[in-house]
Amino acid sequence: MRRITVTVNGVRHEADVEERELLVYYLREGLGLTGTNVGCDTSSCGACTVHLDGVSVKACNVLAVQADGAEVMTIEGLATNGAMHPMQAAFQQHHALQCGFCTPGMIMAAVGVLNENPNPTEDEIRHGLEGNLCRCTGYHNIVKAVAAVANA
């Protein structure tokens, strides 16, 4: 076990975690933040994407101990003062989700894409999201939603 201090969605937590514990399980089972989903075991799907010190990461590919001292933002922390983040609103507006399971990770990744490149082309959006799989939408409306936020 190791003691870590991590700030998640603005709230500071101290916890003893097993060295092998993945960040995503610390978030889900340690903190009860179940919005971040686990869709695979090979860092292929991106359902677990969160922001670690402002950068998109797959939380199944980070050990909880590696987040010691870091700031983590999950889907639950994206809205401010009860107002949805523009990316969340755009996902609903453009029907960019169906079953919703990839959605938290996809939204976090999409926010990350625009943080890096505020004015992407369609092709850049598609490549920016290549680490996140969706089985429902064919990405068509996800790309539209991200473009709409970029052009807003």
Place this chain on the structure above:
Amino acid sequence: MATTEQPARSIGARKLRKEDPELITGASRYTDDITVPGMLWLSFVRSPFAHARINGIDTAQALEAPGVVAAYTAADLEFAAPLFMAFPLRDLKQPPHWPLAKDKARYAGDPVAVVVADTRARAKDAAELVSVDWEPLPAVTDVMAALEDGAPLVHDDLGTNNAGTWDFELDSPAPRRADPGPYFEDPELVKVTGEYFLPRLIPNAMEPRSVLCEPNVAQGEYTLWTASQIPHFIRTFLTIELGIPEAKMRVIAPDVGGGFGSKLEHYGEEAVAVAVARELGRPVKWTEERAEGYLATIHGRDMYQRIELAATRDGQLKAVRVKLHAAMGAYLRVVSPAIPMLGAWLYAGVYDPEAYDFAYDMVFTNTTPTDAYRGAGRPEATYAIERTMDRLAHELRMDPVELRRKNMITKDKFPNYTIVSGLTVDSGDYQGTLDKLLGRLDYEGFRREQAQRRQSGDAKVIGVGFSTWLEMCGLAPSRVLAALRYAGGGWEASTIEMLPTGTVRVLIGTSPHGQGHVTTFSQMVADQLGVEYEDVEVLHGDTQVVPLGLDTYGSRSLAVGGIAAYHAGEKIIAKARTLAAHQLECSEDDLEWAPGTFTVRGTDRSVDIKTLAFAAWSAHDLPDGYEPGLTATHIYDPPNFSWPHGAHACVVEVDTETGSVSILRYIAVDDCGERINPMVIEGQVHGGVAQGIAEALFEEARYDEEGNLRQGTMAIYMIPGAPELPSFELDHTVTPSPTNPLGVKGIGEAGTIAAPPAVIGAIVDALSHLGVTDVERPATPERVWRAIQEASR
């Protein structure tokens, strides 16, 4: 009280989904998100061999591991019956499938033991300490190899790997027009044969399966949360398998992260979870890891097809004859043997030949069981006929569009036209969707550009492929299912309650997992009853909240479940009418109903439905004998399937030097009858087309010679990401179904049914000048390149 205000019509509007707020904020509740006090974790021990005798299982070391509570093998857990299989076809060989394998493992991943521990990680650690004395046996994973003499037997006591044969003449309740035999003997007719292998696919719903069972020991009650499309069926199946009274078995499908048929299933892990919870008196949970799921969750397709067409020299299709060999995998799951049958009547597509035959063998192999995968039988049928129509066009030197148009069932034959395979199609306008497609495509312009490219000697050539598709969905009329030897019915149920404070509660027996039922059903009920969209609540997916239901599969939810809700709404209106006449002191015949309000004809005296709902609830002043409350249930059994159709085109660019394929355009013109929420419909088409493209270009699961799954993780199995797919161009026509009062048809599987032949057809068209006539699926760059090389020899 006179009112002329009515809510704006909601049907046809692109209403934003009511489901979304929780899904986009992380407040969703999938099964693995749920924790109950005292919960233990399960981890399964699975066979590493495709075929092996189990000479012994030693759990002693696992039981001593930290946190371990118990471990069970097949010998330790009692089941009243094997896992339920719902399609006992004629003469079907149906070996029992127990939740934990007893003497032999029959596929890599077959579970043989389960370990219970206090955490997820400890359960998994301990499962690795279970020692199994395996005796590996020869395995067979290919369908045709499994039918050869001397092939290893998946179930040795059967003496064969052929579980049965479905034969049109013997098994179809509807008679076909004529036997095609003589047509294939006729020297005047042109014959073409298509032979295709449709690779095995892994469904890959983004949410892995998960199961949580909480027992109430004192009452003998069990609650099972499961990531499933079919909670109602699972309640019944578990009752049969575990001997738990059905009323004490509650099954909940909470938020479910996609299914695509893989969750139209009942799995051994569900039965084991309930059995272990019963043994221990404690809640237990199991969540599949993705690589585990690649072995443990059903696969789709894996079928050899042979289709023959006979036609006149001027392109009149006369006869269609089909024989399939379909993999069942190691066991028959809930509807495995019937999946090819769901295409049995569709191998002539939208065309109108004179004769038809169809048969298939169901073949055991040492592989993960196959079962429904999006489209289930109908993508297979559409692929065979559409690809082979292209071949026929090539043979006759006809344009593939002209050949299709010449053979299409014409619009004037509808409604209710009996097609060559004997079933009656509700409505359609096949030329209409094709015309619209060609207009969008600019077909002539495309052909000019294609010729220019070829002439210029450019290594990158272009092609277009077409798919004019028809499907039968909205499963299904119960009497037809009975004739097909299905164990259950095809009805659907809905209850509508007008609550005293003016909102409406709708219970639906369908069980969505991304399709937006809450939104679509809200729109329908709001319009029908004349209430606000926001005032309608739709509940589903919990057998205790919605006791009646037959769940979601086969594009049935709107065309069957929606119609059940419609009829429940009509009952509400009829009952409200009686009360309105009482209140307004008139005859019921004098009342006019405009959604939301009854008015005495020719007067301004009226009463709205919310007022009536309160009066029915308070029951202070009701007509004599009037049952209080404004609640109605309707169980609807559809008189026919619904028959959506459409025309798709795919334009590709193929690099003849590398074999790589880029989709330049994908155009889909679909007709699903009346459209409740166009946004939701488009989403269904997008996702379906994406899966169809993936099937054509990227996805396959193959086994090595020893029976190991080669695409054993998501890192290897090629699911397309955003860069691999294009934006889609969608259009539609509206040909209402005469079968149901809303005129609706299903749309959930359309894209997956339509897309594969359009994509492969486009590649072949691009390369036709090089002599390429077919490309094996999936059309990877290597396969395309090889097709080019072989054609040029």
